[in-house]
Amino acid sequence: MVFKRLLGSLGVGGPAVDTVLDPLSAVPGGTLSGQVNLKGGNADFTIDHISLELIARVEAEHDHGESEGTVVFHRIAVGGNFRLAEGEYRSIPFAFPLPWETPITELYGQQLGIVLGVRTELGVAGAKDKGDLDPLTVRPLPAQEAILEALGQLGFGFKSADLEYGRIRGTGQQLPFYQEIELTPAPAYAHQVNEIEVTFLAGPAGLEVVIEADKRGGFFSEGHDALSRHTVPHGDVHSRNWNAEVEAWIRQMVEHRTSYGSQNPHASNGAHGSHGLFGHGAPHVDKGHGHGDHHHGDGHGHRSGPGMGTVVAAGAAGVAVGVVGGLVAAEVVDEVGDFFEGDDEDEGDDDES
Structure with missing residues (x-):
């Protein structure tokens, strides 16, 4: 189990999070389930909220050509309003329906080159930190x-x-x-x-x-x-x-x-x-x-x-890395590159006060 340490900017060892999705692939309109595992830091913390975001790598065409960015297309709160003691382990199960238009990422077990992810946001002491990021696999209806x-x-x-x-x-x-x-x-x-x-x-x-x-x-x-x-x-x-x-x-x-x-x-x-x-x-x-x-x-x-x-037996050769730009009608995450290989993004850049 790999926990990601959060909220280091507070000057003390913050809690760590590890979100685990159930192994069966989800389908559009079906249920996505799993659990958010927390490990307490070097002090007691009040967990204001735990939210999950569904994000997708999307291409956009604009006046200057094409670019790529990541878009949040669904967000749901799965827990919060509790005290996490120093060093405490706690697991919060979740289950929620995927949007019906969630893209499919595989067919017969072969990847199609579509990049989706589930990102965990932890709210502590009025601050937000987007921590654990997990790939999301969706099979067709x-x-x-x-x-x-x-x-x-x-x-x-x-x-x-x-x-x-x-x-x-x-x-x-x-x-x-x-x-x-x-x-x-x-x-x-x-x-x-x-x-x-x-x-x-x-x-x-x-x-x-x-x-x-x-x-x-x-x-x-x-x-x-x-x-x-x-x-x-x-x-x-x-x-x-x-x-x-x-x-x-x-x-x-x-x-x-x-x-x-x-x-x-x-x-x-x-x-x-x-x-x-x-x-x-x-x-x-x-x-x-x-x-x-x-x-x-x-x-x-x-x-x-x-x-x-x-x-699709050959599988995907990979997704090209692009530059965020031209995405204006939805929340666009300020992240560039393959976010499944670069979990350690600029955390806190997207936090809202």
């Missing part, structure tokens, strides 16, 4: 997994996944950022599409699935983006022929003469290109979303060929 698996079966290639700061117009998006999963086209669509981007916006009733295709230009026409939106309930995941349904979504979008979304659907400006988190496009994945009519093929759930399990 059954509907998300089924759609991604179908995309893999259809031959689309996984390119990268990232979090984009901004909002998608016309959706029920709640968080100040959204997750994009970028795919290279299946061979059947390679002459029509440069890449496809899929975004899942989960809620209590189901998923909003937004698919954007970067369509290739023809000899007499320029390329443009095509946009498609679908709604998928949580309840009937195992009774649908996802391969046929997702293929119908993609075909309808890329073969339609008029773009569904020739204008950028995102609130932030800028192109949506690959960020190279994996460094290659070897995996194969296909993604789609339900919109109005659902097309079912023969049989249910029949799959053949490689799916998403083989698509």
Whole structure:
């Protein structure tokens, strides 16, 4: 058990904290549980509050290009208002629901390159200290997994996944950022599409699935983006022929003469290109979303060929270190670099009096 010493600025040995998350991966809208372990310092301290923050590494596009920062997207108090004696050990259990739009970080145990964390804030004697920081792993909901698996079966290639700061117009998006999963086209669509981007916006009733295709230009026409939106309930995941349904979504979008979304659907400006988190496009994945009519093929759930399990087998090559900037509509943490390798950030810089 590794405790992180806090509040050294008080001039005495402060308490130490170690937050331990339960080992099972969480899912969007599911319960995140664990315990905050405290070890008393060289004196008695009154613990005013213990809070947990969910933070995400997010990319932002602005007038000067792109930058990266970390955004707090959820905060909850899990304890406080007690006296921690000198040298005392105390454990505070917690359990709370994750936001439905929490990004997924893995698929079939393979990391997608999305960086999430849980940070513990301890309030003592009117001061705040952001101490323990732990990586957060989130696996997909059954509907998300089924759609991604179908995309893999259809031959689309996984390119990268990232979090984009901004909002998608016309959706029920709640968080100040959204997750994009970028795919290279299946061979059947390679002459029509440069890449496809899929975004899942989960809620209590189901998923909003937004698919954007970067369509290739023809000899007499320029390329443009095509946009498609679908709604998928949580309840009937195992009774649908996802391969046929997702293929119908993609075909309808890329073969339609008029773009569904020739204008950028995102609130932030800028192109949506690959960020190279994996460094290659070897995996194969296909993604789609339900919109109005659902097309079912023969049989249910029949799959053949490689799916998403083989698509992400290589894992993430890593996340590039960037500079905080351009994030204005949510609390932005003043931290740079890979915060899972740099726990010892400038503690106290974000404290508010």
